[in-house]
Amino acid sequence: MRNGTAAIIGGGVIGGGWAARFLLNGWNVKVFDPDPEARRKIGEVIGNARQSLPMLYERSLPEEGELVFVTSVAEAVADVDYVQESVPERLDLKRKVYAEVESAAPDVPLGSSTSGFKPSDLRKGLASGGRLFVAHPFNPVYLLPLVELVSGGGDANIQESASRVLMSIGMRPLVVRAEIDAHIADRFLEAVWREALWLVNDDIATTGEIDEAIRLGFGLRWAQMGLFETYRIAGGEGGMAHFVEQFGPALAWPWTKLMDVPELTSELVKKIADQSDAQSGGHSIRELEALRDRNLVAVLRALKREGSAAGRVIADHEANLGGEDLGRVPMITVRRMVPSDWTDYNGHMNESRYGQVFSDAADAVLAHVGAGPDYVLAGRSFFTVSTKTDYQLETHAGETVQVVTRVLLGEGKKLKLRHEMQRASDGSMLATCEQFLLHVSLETRKSCDPERPVEDAIKEIASAHGHGWES
Amino acid sequence: MRNGTAAIIGGGVIGGGWAARFLLNGWNVKVFDPDPEARRKIGEVIGNARQSLPMLYERSLPEEGELVFVTSVAEAVADVDYVQESVPERLDLKRKVYAEVESAAPDVPLGSSTSGFKPSDLRKGLASGGRLFVAHPFNPVYLLPLVELVSGGGDANIQESASRVLMSIGMRPLVVRAEIDAHIADRFLEAVWREALWLVNDDIATTGEIDEAIRLGFGLRWAQMGLFETYRIAGGEGGMAHFVEQFGPALAWPWTKLMDVPELTSELVKKIADQSDAQSGGHSIRELEALRDRNLVAVLRALKREGSAAGRVIADHEANLGGEDLGRVPMITVRRMVPSDWTDYNGHMNESRYGQVFSDAADAVLAHVGAGPDYVLAGRSFFTVSTKTDYQLETHAGETVQVVTRVLLGEGKKLKLRHEMQRASDGSMLATCEQFLLHVSLETRKSCDPERPVEDAIKEIASAHGHGWES
Numbered sequence: 027m028r029n030g031t032a033a034i035i036g037g038g039v040i041g042g043g044w045a046a047r048f049l050l051n052g053w054n055v056k057v058f059d060p061d062p063e064a065r066r067k068i069g070e071v072i073g074n075a076r077q078s079l080p081m082l083y084e085r086s087l088p089e090e091g092e093l094v095f096v097t098s099v100a101e102a103v104a105d106v107d108y109v110q111e112s113v114p115e116r117l118d119l120k121r122k123v124y125a126e127v128e129s130a131a132p133d134v135p136l137g138s139s140t141s142g143f144k145p146s147d148l149r150k151g152l153a154s155g156g157r158l159f160v161a162h163p164f165n166p167v168y169l170l171p172l173v174e175l176v177s178g179g180g181d182a183n184i185q186e187s188a189s190r191v192l193m194s195i196g197m198r199p200l201v202v203r204a205e206i207d208a209h210i211a212d213r214f215l216e217a218v219w220r221e222a223l224w225l226v227n228d229d230i231a232t233t234g235e236i237d238e239a240i241r242l243g244f245g246l247r248w249a250q251m252g253l254f255e256t257y258r259i260a261g262g263e264g265g266m267a268h269f270v271e272q273f274g275p276a277l278a279w280p281w282t283k284l285m286d287v288p289e290l291t292s293e294l295v296k297k298i299a300d301q302s303d304a305q306s307g308g309h310s311i312r313e314l315e316a317l318r319d320r321n322l323v324a325v326l327r328a329l330k331r332e333g334s335a336a337g338r339v340i341a342d343h344e345a346n347l348g349g350e351d352l353g354r355v356p357m358i359t360v361r362r363m364v365p366s367d368w369t370d371y372n373g374h375m376n377e378s379r380y381g382q383v384f385s386d387a388a389d390a391v392l393a394h395v396g397a398g399p400d401y402v403l404a405g406r407s408f409f410t411v412s413t414k415t416d417y418q419l420e421t422h423a424g425e426t427v428q429v430v431t432r433v434l435l436g437e438g439k440k441l442k443l444r445h446e447m448q449r450a451s452d453g454s455m456l457a458t459c460e461q462f463l464l465h466v467s468l469e470t471r472k473s474c475d476p477e478r479p480v481e482d483a484i485k486e487i488a489s490a491h492g493h494g495w496e497s
Numbered sequence: 498m499r500n501g502t503a504a505i506i507g508g509g510v511i512g513g514g515w516a517a518r519f520l521l522n523g524w525n526v527k528v529f530d531p532d533p534e535a536r537r538k539i540g541e542v543i544g545n546a547r548q549s550l551p552m553l554y555e556r557s558l559p560e561e562g563e564l565v566f567v568t569s570v571a572e573a574v575a576d577v578d579y580v581q582e583s584v585p586e587r588l589d590l591k592r593k594v595y596a597e598v599e600s601a602a603p604d605v606p607l608g609s610s611t612s613g614f615k616p617s618d619l620r621k622g623l624a625s626g627g628r629l630f631v632a633h634p635f636n637p638v639y640l641l642p643l644v645e646l647v648s649g650g651g652d653a654n655i656q657e658s659a660s661r662v663l664m665s666i667g668m669r670p671l672v673v674r675a676e677i678d679a680h681i682a683d684r685f686l687e688a689v690w691r692e693a694l695w696l697v698n699d700d701i702a703t704t705g706e707i708d709e710a711i712r713l714g715f716g717l718r719w720a721q722m723g724l725f726e727t728y729r730i731a732g733g734e735g736g737m738a739h740f741v742e743q744f745g746p747a748l749a750w751p752w753t754k755l756m757d758v759p760e761l762t763s764e765l766v767k768k769i770a771d772q773s774d775a776q777s778g779g780h781s782i783r784e785l786e787a788l789r790d791r792n793l794v795a796v797l798r799a800l801k802r803e804g805s806a807a808g809r810v811i812a813d814h815e816a817n818l819g820g821e822d823l824g825r826v827p828m829i830t831v832r833r834m835v836p837s838d839w840t841d842y843n844g845h846m847n848e849s850r851y852g853q854v855f856s857d858a859a860d861a862v863l864a865h866v867g868a869g870p871d872y873v874l875a876g877r878s879f880f881t882v883s884t885k886t887d888y889q890l891e892t893h894a895g896e897t898v899q900v901v902t903r904v905l906l907g908e909g910k911k912l913k914l915r916h917e918m919q920r921a922s923d924g925s926m927l928a929t930c931e932q933f934l935l936h937v938s939l940e941t942r943k944s945c946d947p948e949r950p951v952e953d954a955i956k957e958i959a960s961a962h963g964h965g966w967e968s
Contacts (some may be wrong), residue, residue, distance in 0.1 A: 039731065052945065066734050164714040165731055170696075172714035200709050204701045211710040213696065217688040222724055223901075225684065230675045237723025238671050238684040241806040242634040243720030244641035250792035252708025253693055254769075255777050259785050260510065260636055267702075267770035299738035306726050314730050315807065321721035324799035331838050334792050336714040367802050370856075372939075377881045378853035385841075385849045410848045412887045417880070420942070468843075471891070481885050 028108030028192075029053050029088065031042065033134075035123055036101060037064040041112035042071030043094065043167025050079050050168070051195040052088030057095050058102035065095055070312075075168035077424055078319040081324055081365035082169070082340050084386060085347045085425065096282050099123060100130035110161065110193050113137040120148060127156045135188045137161030141212045144205040145178030156181040159188060162209055163197070164314075169322045171198045178205035196343040198336075226301065227294050234305035237470040249325060250335045295481040324367045351429065352394040352430075355490050359387035360429035361450065364421055374420040379448065383457040387429040387445045393482035406477060408441055415459045419449070426450040432491045436484035439465040439473045500524050500559065500665075501578030502809065504605075505593055506570055508535040510860040511610050512583035513542030514638025516564065521550050521639065522666040523559030528566050529573035536566055541783075546639035548895055552836035553640070553797055553811050555857060556818045570594060571601035579662050583610040591619060600626045606659045608632030615676040616649030627652040630659060633680055634668070637786075638837065641792045641811040642669045649676035667814040669807075697772065698765050705776035713955045720796060721806045756873065795838045821899075823865040826961050830858035831900035832921065835892055845891040852886065855930040858900040858916045866954035868947065877948060879912055879934040886930045890920070897921040903962045907955035910936040910944045 029052040034045045037059035045055045045068055057068060072093070080087050103109050109127060113119050120138065127136055132154040140148065141162055149155030154430045160176035172193050177185045189199045202209050208216060225231045231239070248255045254266070261269030306314060329337025332346075350358040360383055370376040392398055392408055401407065421427060428450045435442035441463040447456045464473045475481060500523040505516045508530035516526045516539055528539060539757050540764045543564070567573045574580050580598060584590055589611065598607055604627040611619065612633055620626030631647035632908060642665050648656045660670045673680050679687060696702045704709070718727045725737070732740030777785060800808025801815075822831040831854055841847040863869055863879055872878065899921045906913035912934040916926045946952060 028687060164718075170714055170717060172710065174710070192659065198709070200706060200713070200715050202702070202706075204699075206701050210696065210702050211714050214689050214711065216713060217692045218685050218724060221684050221688045225681065228675075229679050230677050233672070233725035235671060235673075236681065237725050238669070238821050239643065239645070240685065240719045240723040241721055242671070242706050243641055243682050243811065244670055245716065245721075245723065246641060246793060246796060246807060247635075247789075248716030249720035249796060250712055250716075251789055252709050252711040253689060254704035254773055255785065256789070258773050258777055259782060259789060261782075267766050270766050270769050295738050298741050300727050300832065300860065302725055302737035306729055311730060311732075314726065316725070317724055318718075321803050321805050322717060324803050325717060325720060325796050328795035328799035329792065330673045332795050333708065334788065334790050336717060339713065340867035345539060357595065371873055372878050372880070376853070376856055378849050378856045380849075381852035382847070382849035385847055402842055407843050409843070409891075410888055412885070413848065414883070416883045420880075457703050 028066060030191075031056065031091075031105065033058070033102040033106040033109045034114035035059075035069045035102060035109065035111045035127070036139075037061065038112065038114075039067075039071065039165060040163065040167060041110070042068040042167060042368060043075070043163065044110050044139070046075030046079070046168040047195050047197070049091045049093055050075055050087055051259075052091050053195070054091040054126045055093050056102045056106065058097070059095075060101055070170070071166075074166070074319055076314055077316075078166075079168050080363040080426075081323045082330070083199055083344045083347065084360075084362055085344055085349070085363045086363070087347065090480040099126035101175075103127050103131040103134065104292070106131065106134055107132055108188070109136045110139065111136065113144060117143060117147065123152065124148070124152055124155075124158065128152055133157065135184050135191070137188060139163060142208050144207060145180055146205060149180070157184045159185055159207065160202075160205075161188065161199075162212075165209070166319065166322070169319060169326065171336050172211070173197045173199050174202050174207055174209045174211060175199040176205050191200075193343075194346075196340065198339040204345070223294065223298075226298055232264055232305070233298060233301040237305065250329060250332075285424060299303065317321050320366050323365060327365060327367065327380050350390060352390065355492075356430050356432040356488075357391065357394070357469060359390035359431040359445070360447075361426065362428075363426050364423050366423040369423050373421055377415075377417065378419065380459070381413070383427065383447055384413070384415070384445050384461060385410070386432050388443055388461055388463065391431060391443060391487075392431065395480050395487065397480045401477075401480065402468065405468045406480075407466055409466050409470055410461055410463050411461055412462045412480075415457060417457045419454060419456045421447075421449070421456050428454060431483065433488040434460070434491070436481075436488035437483070438475050441465070441484060448467065465468075499824050500562065501662075502527065502562075502725075502742065503577065504529070504573040504577040504580040506530075506573060506580065506582045508532065508539045508611075509583065509585075510538075510542065510636060511634065511638060512547070512581070513637060514537040514634065515581050515583060517543045517546035517550070518666050518668070518952050520562045520564055521546055522628040523557055523562050523675045524666070525562040526564050527577065528564070529570055530566075531570070540640070542637075545637070545786055545790055548787075548836045549637075549794050549837075550639045551897075552794045552813045552894075553801070554818065554864065556815055556820070557832045557834070558730060559845070561840035565577070565807035568595040574598050574602040574605065577602065577605060579659070580605055580607045581610065582607065586611060586613060588614060588618065592622065595623055595626075595629065604628065605661070606630070606655050606849070608659060610634060611885070612681050616647055616651055617676060620651070629674075630656055631676075631680065632663065632670075633683075635682070637790065637793070640790060640797065642667065642807050643682070644668045645673050645680045645682060646670040647673040647680055664814075665761070665817075667811065669810040673951055682875040693905050694765065694769075701745055704769060704772040704777070708776065722782060723806075735924050778919065790836050794836060795806070796839040798836060798838065821861065823861065826863070826963075827901045827903045828862065829899055830902040830916070831918075832897065833899075834897050835894050837894040845893055846886065848886075849941065851892075851928050852884070852899060854898065854918055855916050855932065857883070858902050859914055859932055859934065860959075862902060862904065862914060865950050866958065868951045872948075872951065873939065876939045877951075878937055878939055880937050881932055883933045884930055886928060888928045890925060890927045892918075892920070892927050898927060904961070905931070907952075908954055909946050909952070909961035912936070912955060 031054040032048045034057045136158045149158045163176040164170040192199045330340045368379040430446045433442045443461045445459045465476045502525040503519045505528045607629045624664045633645040635641040663670045801811045839850040901917045903915045914932045915931045936947045
């Protein structure tokens with residue numbers, strides 16, 4: 027879809043995350059927040075996002091949109107395609123904002139980031155309430171794909187169009203069919219939070235011990251399969267009904283009785299804060315954010331390679347990003363940010379990752395001549411036989427690189443490519459690679475001539491690139 | 498520590514996971530389970546483990562131990578170093594097993610996999626109860642590092658020695674200081690399970706929607722930071738006390754009242770089972786296990802690269818695995834299983850991963866001559882200038898490969914290596930690589946001669962390897 031302009035009302039951590047996600051996906055963004063610190067705070071969130079979101083993809087994101095700060099709600103929502111409200115969780119405040127949105131822009135889709143309120147509560151008193159819906163994201167908004175989309179009886183067309191907007195910026199809208207306080211995810215967060223407060227309150231475990239218990243165990247399961255699919259496996263061949271019947275009785279066991287809410291005395295608040303300081307106090311919030319984002323980038327990239335869970339959302343989004351310019355001579359075959367997990371103890375991109383970039387460059391050529399994944403499924407492919415790589419300059423995480431590729435030879439089963447990897451910002455040469463590939467049958471695993479259309483396409487490009495053999 | 502022999506009492510999914518973890522870390526294992534199917538079931542779990550656990554490491558695990566099945570508890574626990582009980586969650590059954598262990602082996606550490614019972618309950622009536630403790634693991638036991646270790650007033654020396662055993666097989670014991678029903682992690686699992694039952698019961702969400710809400714959102718946060726560190730960041734500069742005070746009032750909001758336990762009627766059981774079938778029924782349990790394990794391997798490897806959370810546990814364990822044989826001529830510089838995330842759409846190891854193996858091989862040589870990470874910290878390193886790689890045979894995930902390395906040249910700042918990558922099972926040649934490296938100062942980023950001890954060590958090896966320049 028065409029990139030448009032989004033209005034962000036409320037510029038805290040959540041509003042800033044929304045602004046970053048829209049901007050980095052090519053949308054223009056207008057922000058309104060009366061906080062005099064809003065510009066600085068949003069700037070920090072966007073800075074974090076610039077260093078992490080592009081790393082999720084093996085292609086470059088669209089050119090960043092324009093960010094402006096405005097001084098009123100009315101100014102923010104004028105002539106925009108989408109409005110997202112992320113002001114504090116007070117119903118009176120939210121309704122005041124909606125009334126201002128209504129008088130300035132009564133038709134545009136209006137999403138609320140509320141983690142608790144139902145749309146029917148939010149839209150009370152509004153004439154244009156049908157275009158209001160809940161779009162509840164998860165921090166950090168620029169990395170986590172989930173957004174709970176709750177219409178609660180609102181305009182179905184508006185919800186549909188909001189869903190397309192959210193998908194176009196790489197998110198996965200989960201339609202919550204029945205409106206309910208706290209939607210779905212935050213009900214779980216509340217349940218866990220209650221239990222955690224008890225454990226700390228009763229000196230069973232510290233905040234640090236609780237975090238270890240989560241992240242070394244079931245947190246790993248939930249990051250990729252969630253609750254029920256995990257338990258389905260635990261049920262074994264007996265299946266899910268067997269599991270529920272086996273696990274069910276535990277619900278009546280004594281520890282499940284501990285379900286009232288601990289009082290948040292100043293002693294309990296202090297205890298939690300002190301334990302958290304002991305656990306994480308050695309790091310500033312900025313350092314923790316950077317650590318979190320590096321971890322999330324690494325985990326999301328891992329899931330993307332597997333095509334699972336959040337990784338599939340990213341892969342789908344990537345497939346819709348424009349490809350590079352393969353029509354020009356020489357071709358631009360790769361353009362991407364170097365992710366943080368590609369560096370080694372020397373602090374620069376490891377030599378094997380140069381190999382990955384050049385392998386991706388070859389894949390782009392192959393896809394362009396009709397020998398991509400579909401061709402492989404049909405039983406033919408090109409295998410790399412040898413490579414010669416020269417490393418010229420160091421490359422660092424966060425830099426954008428591009429690969430310029432020439433087809434040196436394309437004759438029968440032989441294909442020879444020469445790649446130049448450049449720093450995108452100044453064009454300096456980072457490394458060169460010559461690859462020799464042979465066309466093979468995946469049945470016999472032996473070399474053979476390509477299908478005719480592929481062979482012709484390669485010949486044509488080799489001729490346009492004006493090269494015979496080069497040493 | 499010396500690898501010993503473990504007795505596994507109860508061979509279901511959990512007992513099988515324990516058996517696999519011990520075996521693959523070089524322990525001998527004796528299993529007792531009266532189920533005539535136990536041998537097949539444990540065999541399947543161990544099969545899964547063989548295809549995943551070794552992939553977590555860039556080094557090879559010890560040689561696999563010996564697995565025997567025995568026909569009594571007494572036979573299982575005779576002459577072993579560690580006993581792990583994983584029979585069904587019935588107190589009478591567990592106590593019966595402990596009495597049999599007591600008469601045959603009264604001194605050996607005795608861990609219980611119970612997810613619910615307290616050690617003080619388990620050890621009632623035992624003369625040797627002091628050596629009994631809870632060692633509660635998480636499925637799949639062979640991949641997830643967490644084990645809750647609850648002594649509950651038992652023998653401190655036994656707990657200490659059990660902790661060393663568990664660490665030696667790559668786990669992270671979390672000492673639960675106060676005994677409590679369901680320890681720590683399962684209290685959270687119970688809380689989430691209760692809430693999930695309500696949501697399904699009340700038709701708010703299906704099992705599939707709940708799984709999406711978890712794995713695309715907070716599941717990703719919890720896999721790497723847990724609960725409190727995540728919220729600490731959400732609290733921003735105000736810190737944890739600020740966050741608790743801000744988030745605290747939500748505890749009194751209406752949705753937190755929904756805390757009684759839904760009755761597990763046959764209708765509810767059927768509804769969950771039907772939804773789970775619709776969500777995951779297209780895959781067999783074996784397929785889901787394989788999917789889960791591939792995802793976990795990918796996520797754990799990602800966290801290992803970042804040195805975070807469960808990844809740090811794996812990195813620490815890896816550091817204690819023996820290195821390869823660098824004293825022989827030529828050197829064995831790498832020996833490892835090819836992980837599943839190294840393959841591409843051709844179904845074989847991507848060319849860039851050959852580069853990674855050869856890069857690791859060079860690192861092994863450098864560490865051996867005193868130019869490893871410490872040398873880099875001191876401001877000197879070797880940078881790769883060029884590589885020439887020839888790919889001879891395809892390599893697949895799950896295969897163990899080794900690299901044989903010769904130092905072709907070691908003169909001043911110049912270092913030239915030749916690596917041969919072989920399939921470990923039959924020695925067939927998979928690929929060769931020649932690397933040319935230059936010694937650099939990390940301050941000037943320019944080439945210079947190595948420190949004297951490093952230069953001497955390289956010269957000596959180059960001379961032992963009997964080579965001058967080779968083309």
